[in-house]
Amino acid sequence: MSKKTKGKETTDVWRPDVYICNECNHRFAxxxxxxxxxxxxxxxxxxxxxxxxxxxxxxxxSEEDFKK
Numbered sequence: 001m002s003k004k005t006k007g008k009e010t011t012d013v014w015r016p017d018v019y020i021c022n023e024c025n026h027r028f029a030x031x032x033x034x035x036x037x038x039x040x041x042x043x044x045x046x047x048x049x050x051x052x053x054x055x056x057x058x059x060x061x062s063e064e065d066f067k068k
Contacts, residue, residue, distance in 0.1 A: 021048035022055040031056075 019028050032049040035042055045054050 017060040019056050023053040024051045026050040
C-alpha cells in the first residue's frame, strides 16, 4: 500500500537497503528475526543470519540524503 505526498510516492513501511553485522561484518538484505522474552514481555529482534548477533546496523542511501 502506498500513498502520494507532494508528487512523490512513498510506502507505509521503510526498509533499509542493507543490514551490516557489527560482529562479523556480514552484509545482508533480508533480515532474520528471533523472539525473546524479557521481563514477561515478548520482543522480536533482528539478527544477522550468519552469526545470529543482534549487533547490526542499517545502511540506506537516497539521492535526497546525499544532497544534504
